[in-house]
Amino acid sequence: MVAPDLANEEDIDKLIISDDLPDEPTFKAYIEAKIYDKEGHVVDYRRQPMRSLTQYFLAFLSIALMGTYSSSSSTTAQSLLTNVLGMPSTQSSNGSADIGYSWSIQLGSGTQSFSPTLKSLAAPIANGSGAGQLIYGSTIVSYSGLTINVSVTVTNYSSTTIGVTEIGLIGTIILESETSTNAYTSTSFTNLYSYDTFSPAVTLPPGAIATFQITLSFTG
Amino acid sequence: MMISKGVEDIDVKMPKDVYDSGEHKSTFNVYLAVVVRDDKGRTIKVHKQRSHSPTYNFRTAILPEQWYQETGATASFINTGDVTTSIAGIPNGSYTLISYPNSNENYQTYLVGIMVGSGSQSNPASAYNLAAPIANGSGAGQLIYQAPTLPSQIMINGNSAYFYIEQTCINQSGSTITITEVGVVVEAYVVSYNDSQSFNVGNTLMWYDILSSSISVPNGGSITIYYTFIVNP
Numbered sequence: 001m002v003a004p005d006l007a008n009e010e011d012i013d014k015l016i017i018s019d020d021l022p023d024e025p026t027f028k029a030y031i032e033a034k035i036y037d038k039e040g041h042v043v044d045y046r047r048q049p050m051r052s053l054t055q056y057f058l059a060f061l062s063i064a065l066m067g068t069y070s071s072s073s074s075t076t077a078q079s080l081l082t083n084v085l086g087m088p089s090t091q092s093s094n095g096s097a098d099i100g101y102s103w104s105i106q107l108g109s110g111t112q113s114f115s116p117t118l119k120s121l122a123a124p125i126a127n128g129s130g131a132g133q134l135i136y137g138s139t140i141v142s143y144s145g146l147t148i149n150v151s152v153t154v155t156n157y158s159s160t161t162i163g164v165t166e167i168g169l170i171g172t173i174i175l176e177s178e179t180s181t182n183a184y185t186s187t188s189f190t191n192l193y194s195y196d197t198f199s200p201a202v203t204l205p206p207g208a209i210a211t212f213q214i215t216l217s218f219t220g
Numbered sequence: 221m222m223i224s225k226g227v228e229d230i231d232v233k234m235p236k237d238v239y240d241s242g243e244h245k246s247t248f249n250v251y252l253a254v255v256v257r258d259d260k261g262r263t264i265k266v267h268k269q270r271s272h273s274p275t276y277n278f279r280t281a282i283l284p285e286q287w288y289q290e291t292g293a294t295a296s297f298i299n300t301g302d303v304t305t306s307i308a309g310i311p312n313g314s315y316t317l318i319s320y321p322n323s324n325e326n327y328q329t330y331l332v333g334i335m336v337g338s339g340s341q342s343n344p345a346s347a348y349n350l351a352a353p354i355a356n357g358s359g360a361g362q363l364i365y366q367a368p369t370l371p372s373q374i375m376i377n378g379n380s381a382y383f384y385i386e387q388t389c390i391n392q393s394g395s396t397i398t399i400t401e402v403g404v405v406v407e408a409y410v411v412s413y414n415d416s417q418s419f420n421v422g423n424t425l426m427w428y429d430i431l432s433s434s435i436s437v438p439n440g441g442s443i444t445i446y447y448t449f450i451v452n453p
Contacts, residue, residue, distance in 0.1 A: 026270070053451035055381040062449075063281065065404055068329045072330050084373070084374055095325060095415035096319065096411045096414070097322035097411075099311070117376065140286065145345075148287075177413055219273070
């Protein structure tokens, strides 16, 4: 039997995005928060599915799926790196060029509607001990082969309670190259990879410590 | 809400015995679609399935520097010839990392294509090659691989965003060819920023799927494969 041919882009869109397929999805992601008061007691615990990845996360994944070059003979970057992540088509270098990645978790106290083009949290909570600020520890990453965990511990050294209503996974691509004087140089390209909210807010009273963790889990 | 152990437990893993505060719906999905055409270019079959398997190579390729710094470990790529290359992944000028286009010395890391095969294997995540790859050509059992089509943009539809990779293979072998497995293969090169070191990792399987049902490509016909990567579907 001969089926009707695929005539246009609309047909292709129907073909490539199938939301009615059975079976388990490829990927699951969770956000967790564990909050201790100043006496060290756990006072709150949250675990919720991650809901909102951005186009920048997709563009980041494209490095693993399509490489960095547009073809086997090109000297220019594949389009998602330039058009979405804002990276150069060709990096000036006296040697060669390479890329590495850094991830972090950003907390915020605002709210906003999600869009896959969202570039930042509505009201990021700055690093510090002043009013409305939190001290961020180092970002910790663990990897088991199936799961990547990203976590950060924050402390409220300010004198007032802080409400955390939003959380984002921040990704930085570090582009390394060599200057004309043969010195090392690097340029960073930072984007928001995910955006999620807490409702109700996660509250940190003065002296509280909290660990926020994002878990990315692959099947297969 | 729980009231329990003290702050000395701050480093323990998050407990897994609590209920999610919302229904889980995956925020990242991958779909595989295959269109089969006969020798006159007419569509004779459309195959759709959910894609499952980012390989360990893929996971290595996305690991951030913090993991390398904390563990002091290296991660590995295993190419389709079963040769292992270790990477340290710390961007500070001392290590070889994935190459990037530049004005001086280029070592291309690029999409080779969506490869197809006629075998299967039990643990797709650990696959480093297709079980029985179909070679490029017009000889018996071969398919002619066209150049893959890369996206130029990410498409946005409401809260969803997606891109797809597309590849066509033509059967001029003289007989029907059956495919049972599909994979995304990238040629990977790792280099140092000053070009003092460079290693060709070679063809590297990044994504792999066993087809939920086999697909027959008639002689003179073709298949076009679409791998779609989507967030917030």
